[in-house]
Amino acid sequence: xxxxxxxxxxGAVPRRLHASPATxxxxxxxxxxxxxxxxxxxxxxxxxxxxxxxxQELARTLAQDGIDDLVRQRLRTGQAVPTPDDEVAIAxxxxxxxxxxxxLQPYVDxxxxxxxxxxxxDNVWVGYSDGRDVRVDPIADSDEDLVRQLQHIAARxxxxxxxLTTSSPLLTMRLPDGSRLAAxxxxxxxxxxxxxxxxxxxVDLDDLVELRAIDRPLAEFLRAAVRARKNIVVTGAxxxxxxxxxxxxxxxxxxxxxxxxxxxxxxxxxxxxPDRHPRVVPFEAREGTGERGPDGRRLxxxxxxxxxxxALVMNVSRVWLGEVRGEEAWPxxxxxxxxxxxxxxxxxxxxxxxxxxxxxxxxxxxRAAVTPDHAYRSCASALDLIVHITTVDERWIGGERxxxxxxVVECNGIGEGGRPAVTDVFAPGADGRAVPEHDPVDLADYVxxxxxxxxxRVGRGQWPSxxxxxx
Numbered sequence: 001x002x003x004x005x006x007x008x009x010x011g012a013v014p015r016r017l018h019a020s021p022a023t024x025x026x027x028x029x030x031x032x033x034x035x036x037x038x039x040x041x042x043x044x045x046x047x048x049x050x051x052x053x054x055x056q057e058l059a060r061t062l063a064q065d066g067i068d069d070l071v072r073q074r075l076r077t078g079q080a081v082p083t084p085d086d087e088v089a090i091a092x093x094x095x096x097x098x099x100x101x102x103x104l105q106p107y108v109d110x111x112x113x114x115x116x117x118x119x120x121x122d123n124v125w126v127g128y129s130d131g132r133d134v135r136v137d138p139i140a141d142s143d144e145d146l147v148r149q150l151q152h153i154a155a156r157x158x159x160x161x162x163x164l165t166t167s168s169p170l171l172t173m174r175l176p177d178g179s180r181l182a183a184x185x186x187x188x189x190x191x192x193x194x195x196x197x198x199x200x201x202x203v204d205l206d207d208l209v210e211l212r213a214i215d216r217p218l219a220e221f222l223r224a225a226v227r228a229r230k231n232i233v234v235t236g237a238x239x240x241x242x243x244x245x246x247x248x249x250x251x252x253x254x255x256x257x258x259x260x261x262x263x264x265x266x267x268x269x270x271x272x273x274p275d276r277h278p279r280v281v282p283f284e285a286r287e288g289t290g291e292r293g294p295d296g297r298r299l300x301x302x303x304x305x306x307x308x309x310x311a312l313v314m315n316v317s318r319v320w321l322g323e324v325r326g327e328e329a330w331p332x333x334x335x336x337x338x339x340x341x342x343x344x345x346x347x348x349x350x351x352x353x354x355x356x357x358x359x360x361x362x363x364x365x366x367r368a369a370v371t372p373d374h375a376y377r378s379c380a381s382a383l384d385l386i387v388h389i390t391t392v393d394e395r396w397i398g399g400e401r402x403x404x405x406x407x408v409v410e411c412n413g414i415g416e417g418g419r420p421a422v423t424d425v426f427a428p429g430a431d432g433r434a435v436p437e438h439d440p441v442d443l444a445d446y447v448x449x450x451x452x453x454x455x456x457r458v459g460r461g462q463w464p465s466x467x468x469x470x471x
Contacts, residue, residue, distance in 0.1 A: 120190035224451035229342035236389035263322030329362035336382035
C-alpha cells in the first residue's frame with residue numbers, strides 16, 4: 001500500500017527549479033508600495049477610524065493610481081508600458097506587500113502548497129501536496145529586506161502585535177489563514193523562515209481510510225474509542241500528521257459535545273467548523289510582550305498550563321490539547337485521571353511505548369514534587385490509548401514518503417517494575433501499517449458503544465457482518 005498521509009503531506013526529492021508564480025518588476029513594486037504606504041498613513045492620520053476593509057480598498061486605489069501614473073509617464077517618453085496582465089500582477093504584489101506576505105503571498109494562496117522554507121532570502125523551498133519539494137525564486141531583495149518583511153508581517157498580521165528584533169530574535173505566530181509561521185534571526189547566520197499550512201481541516205476517519213492512511217478495522221476501533229470516552233494520545237515525529245489525525249478523531253464527536261481545545265497556536269481549528277463543533281471553546285496561549293513583571297514573567301503571558309486549569313471551569317466535557325510540550329503535561333494528566341474521560345492530545349515520540357517515558361519526564365519537569373513513581377502511576381491511570389503514526393521517507397533512494405498509523409497500544413494500569421502495563425491492540429503488519437494484534441482488555445467498553453469485535457479478527461479469516469460497521 002503506497003498511498004497514505006503523504007497525499008496530504010510534505011514534499012519529495014527536488015526535481016526542478018521553478019519560477020515564481022508571477023513575473024513582476026520587484027523594484028517597481030517596492031517603489032509603489034512605499035508610496036502607497038505613505039499615502040495610506042497620511043489618510044489614517046486624517047481619518048483614524050477608517051475600517052480595515054476601507055483601508056484595503058483605499059490601498060488598492062492608491063496602487064492603481066500609481067500604476068496609471070507610471071503608464072502615462074512611459075507613454076510620454078516612448079518607453080514600453082506594462083501589459084494588462086503585468087498591471088494586475090504588480091497591483092496584487094503591492095497589495096500583498098502592504099496587507100499580506102509580500103512575495104510569499106502567491107505560495108500561501110496556492111491550495112497545493114504544504115510548506116514554505118527559507119534559508120535566507122534566496123534559498124527558498126516550497127513543498128507541494130503531490131510530493132514535490134521545489135526551489136523557487138528569491139522572496140526578498142536581500143536578507144535584510146527579508147527581515148524587514150518579517151517585521152512588517154509580525155506587526156500587522158498576528159492576533160496581537162509581535163516583534164522580531166535583536167532583543168527578540170524568535171518569532172512564532174499564526175497567520176490569518178491558519179498557517180503557522182516561525183522565524184529566527186540573529187542566532188543563525190541567515191534569517192530562517194518556515195510556514196506550515198493546514199490545507200485540510202474538515203476531515204474524518206472515513207476520509208483517512210479512503211486515503212489509505214488507516215484501514216477500516218482501525219477506523220472502526222478509533223471511532224468507538226472516541227464514543228467510549230477513552231483518553232487518547234497521538235504520537236509521531238514532527239510533520240507525521242498528528243494534528244490531522246487528532247482533527248479526524250474530533251470530527252467523530254457528537255455535534256452536541258461541549259469541547260475545549262487548548263493550543264500554543266491554533267492548528268486544530270475546530271471552532272472554524274461550526275456545523276460540526278458548535279460548542280467548542282478554543283483556547284490559545286499568549287506569549288506576552290518583551291517586558292517582564294516583578295515575577296519574571298512576560299507581561300500578558302498566558303500559558304498552556306493556565307489554560308488547562310481554566311478549561312475545567314468552562315463546563316466542558318472534554319479537553320483536547322493540541323500538543324504536549326512541557327509543564328502542561330501534568331495538569332492534563334490530572335484532567336484525564338480525574339475527569340469523565342474522552343480527552344486527547346498529540347505528543348512527539350518515536351513509538352507508542354516511548355510515549356509513557358516522554359509524558360512521565362514532562363510531568364516531572366513541570367512539577368518538582370512529582371517523583372518518577374508518581375508520574376508513571378498517574379500516566380498509567382490516566383491514559384487509555386496511544387496511537388502512533390510512523391513516517392517512512394525513502395525519497396533519497398528514489399522511493400516516496402509514507403505516513404501511516406503503525407501502532408495502537410492500550411494502557412492497563414501499572415505493571416512490573418512500576419511501568420504501565422500495555423496491550424498491543426494494533427501492531428505493525430508486513431508493510432508496517434497497523435493491523436489487529438490482540439483484543440483490548442477493555443473490549444466491553446467498545447462493544448457497549450456499538451463496536452463489532454469481529455473487526456479485530458480481520459486478517460485472521462473473519463470479516464464483520466454488514467451491520468458491524470462501514471467498509
